Amino acid sequence: MDARKQARLTPIATALGQLGYTDPLVWDAALRMSWVPDLAADLQAYAAAGAAAGPGHPSALRSLPEGYTVGYLMTAYGFSPTEAFLMGAALITHTTEAIEALKQYYHHGRSATRPDGSYAIVYPPAAASAAPHRASDPAFRDSEEVEILDLPVEPGAAGRSAAANVFCTACGKALTAGTAFCESCGAKVG
Secondary structure, eight states: OOHHHHHHHHHHHHHHHHTTOOOTTHHHHHHHHHTSHHHHHHHHHHHHHGGGOSTTSGGGOOOOGGGOOHHHHHHHHOOOHHHHHHHHHHHHHSHHHHHHHHHHHHHHOEEEEOTTSOEEEEOOHHHHHHSOOOSSOTTOOOHHHHHHOOOOOOTTOTTOOSOSOSBOTTTOOBOOTTOSBOTTTOOBOO
8 A cells, every 4th residue: 555545544454443443445435434534534533532432422323325324324223333323324435335335134044153153134223123122032033124224213304104103013014104003902092
């Protein structure tokens, strides 16, 4: 890597390291962040804030495509700060592909390595809370449930559903907009 490029990427790579990014491809991640200078500056401000940083920190609230923010990616998708900033960069530079990746993650989870080296499928917090619980396996998702789950929408973002309750609080089935009673179990809506 030439000296000019390294000088430009070093502050970004340092910020990623401060946030716990240990991937050997840190220079690749820093390069991807450098393509979106405003978000790279937010990443550096977030890292500099240290313990005061969190999903509500001003550096995590920049509006991204489709109404996302880095803070929202942390809370609704369970991303670490570095994952959220890198996904934010992907949303800006490769919007269609990033939205598709978020949909896949939301509906099908993602593989995560446990401390003992084994793997687990992890669902984002928003998807886990939207799925109706089953007594036998609360993490189970069948094809019908995957189709009725919508991606979580940033509060106040364009395209937000007008219906406050999309699922019946009694049985968990999808509700038809404007109905007073659940068509599945008969429970009163709202």
